[in-house]
Amino acid sequence: MTLEIEGIxxxxxxxxxxxxxxxxxxxxxxxxxxxRVIAQANLLKNFCEIIVSANTDQPELKERxxxxxxxIEWKLIVNTGLHYYQLKDEAARHAKSEVIIFVDSxxxxxxxxxxxxxxxxxxxxxxxxxxxAYIDHHNLYTKAFALFWFFPTKxxxxxxxxxxxxxxxxxxxxxxxxxxxxxxxxxxxxxxxxGCLALGESLRKDGxxxxxxxxxxxxxxxxxxxxxxxxxxxxxxxxxLLRNKPCQRHIGYSIYRLFENSVKxxxxxxxxxxxxxxxxxxxxxxxxxxQIYYLIYFLGEVFTIFxxxxxLKISI
Numbered sequence: 001m002t003l004e005i006e007g008i009x010x011x012x013x014x015x016x017x018x019x020x021x022x023x024x025x026x027x028x029x030x031x032x033x034x035x036r037v038i039a040q041a042n043l044l045k046n047f048c049e050i051i052v053s054a055n056t057d058q059p060e061l062k063e064r065x066x067x068x069x070x071x072i073e074w075k076l077i078v079n080t081g082l083h084y085y086q087l088k089d090e091a092a093r094h095a096k097s098e099v100i101i102f103v104d105s106x107x108x109x110x111x112x113x114x115x116x117x118x119x120x121x122x123x124x125x126x127x128x129x130x131x132x133a134y135i136d137h138h139n140l141y142t143k144a145f146a147l148f149w150f151f152p153t154k155x156x157x158x159x160x161x162x163x164x165x166x167x168x169x170x171x172x173x174x175x176x177x178x179x180x181x182x183x184x185x186x187x188x189x190x191x192x193x194x195g196c197l198a199l200g201e202s203l204r205k206d207g208x209x210x211x212x213x214x215x216x217x218x219x220x221x222x223x224x225x226x227x228x229x230x231x232x233x234x235x236x237x238x239x240x241l242l243r244n245k246p247c248q249r250h251i252g253y254s255i256y257r258l259f260e261n262s263v264k265x266x267x268x269x270x271x272x273x274x275x276x277x278x279x280x281x282x283x284x285x286x287x288x289x290x291q292i293y294y295l296i297y298f299l300g301e302v303f304t305i306f307x308x309x310x311x312l313k314i315s316i
Contacts, residue, residue, distance in 0.1 A: 011121055012048045012097035014177075015041060015114075017105055018087040019054035019061070024228055024316070025106035025221050033108055034065070040114035042069045049073035053091035055082045083315050085185035085195040088170065092180055100180060104171035107133065107218040117174055117216035127176045127208060130168035131216030143276045144286035145222035148265040148293070154217065155275045164209040170196040172218045179208070194239040228316070233293050235314040237300025254301040258294060265290035 015037060022030040041047045050072060052061050057078055064074040079090055092100055099121055103109070113131065120129035134154040135146035146153055151169075170185065173196075183202055185195040203210065223232040240257070241249055269278075269286045278286060303311040 011046060011099055013044075013046050013099045013101060013118060013174075014048060014095040014097040015050045015101045015103060016088060016091035016095060017050070017052045017103055018084055018091070019052050019058060019105050020084050020087060021104050021106035024224060029108070029221065030105045033103075033105060035067075036109050037103065037114070038065055038068050040109065040112070041072060042067070044115060044118065046118065047072050048097050049075060049095070051075045051077065051091045051094055053082075053087040054078050055080055055087060085170070089184045089186045092177065092184070095177055098177060099174055100177045101174040102170055102172070103218065104220075107171050107220050108136070110217040110219070113172075113216050113218060117172075117213050120174070120211050120213050123211075126211045127179045128203065129174050129211040129213050129216075130165065131172035131213050131218060133169050133172055133218050133220045136219045136221050137276050140278075140282050140285050141225060141289060142222050143278045143282075144269065144289040146276045147269045147272055147278070147286060148290040149222065151220055153272065153275045163212060165212045166200040166204040166210060168196055168200055168210055171220060172216065173210070194243060197243070229293070230296055231314055231316050233296035234300035234303070234311050235316050237297035238304040238311055238314065240297070241301040241304045249305060251302065251305060254298060254305070257301070258298040261294040261297065262291055265294060 017034075017037070019030075037050070041050065048071075050068070052058070052075070054061070054076065055078070058076060061076045068074055075094065077090060077094055079087070082090060088102055099118070101114075101117065117129060117131050120126055132154075133151050135142060135149060135151050137143040137146040183199055185199055200210065223229045241254065244253065266287055269283060269290060273280070273283055273286070300311055
């Protein structure tokens with residue numbers, strides 16, 4: 001059975017999936033994501049296509065999934081040398097629907113994620129709508145990230161309802177295609193994963209609000225323990241420094257931010273540990289994980305100040 005989205009029966013939707021994050025999260029999680037996306041898209045009449053945008057050949061994705069409804073097209077586009085935001089931009093250029101929905105290959109959509117996100121467009125004045133992301137957590141390491149990292153916990157999301165926002169994540173957001181093609185992620189001077197912040201700022205300056213869909217959740221994994229942990233922290237520190245005004249890109253500001261991040265991480269973990277069922281005995285371990293992360297984050301800033309090329313070239 002398929003459901004027509006009341007009020008937007010003439011609006012068509014495309015789902016655009018980058019296929020780079022899968023290199024870190026693993027194919028098992030990515031195919032679980034695909035299964036959930038397809039199952040939810042099958043229930044709605046308004047979907048015309050799913051586009052996977054990859055930077056390497058993906059023979060297993062060339063074949064149309066058997067479980068996908070016949071009326072939904074399946075497209076794989078491959079462009080070597082492109083990365084995260086570029087893959088999203090390229091998919092948008094190929095989309096043929098009125099509304100394009102970006103979702104990442106490493107997130108797991110909650111139940112009714114797609115219906116709730118598309119319901120936003122019942123209001124014809126809404127040009128962009130974003131859902132919410134939270135960290136998957138099941139052990140000390142993942143619960144620590146759920147508490148101190150930049151994705152709020154799901155309970156925290158539910159306690160702070162908002163109508164509009166200019167801060168969104170590129171892993172769970174939808175735009176009227178005509179609007180997005182005026183901006184793109186790549187039109188901003190983004191580094192690594194800072195493009196969504198720059199795009200949000202550009203939209204804000206032009207008076208365009210992004211509707212915040214309260215019930216469209218996806219679960220995001222933390223960085224994998226090991227090299228991914230280190231590279232992600234270095235890249236995040238680099239990106240944060242480069243968002244500063246030129247006069248603020250010096251070691252003094254970076255030392256202050258290290259202190260600020262360390263204090264905030266400590267406070268979030270100690271005050272909100274119950275929200276992720278973290279036992280008291282594990283709080284010190286979670287605090288250590290957060291402090292190590294932000295120390296490496298600080299080093300990412302320092303290396304960027306001195307123009308250390310390996311850090312400047314991190315794409316993760």
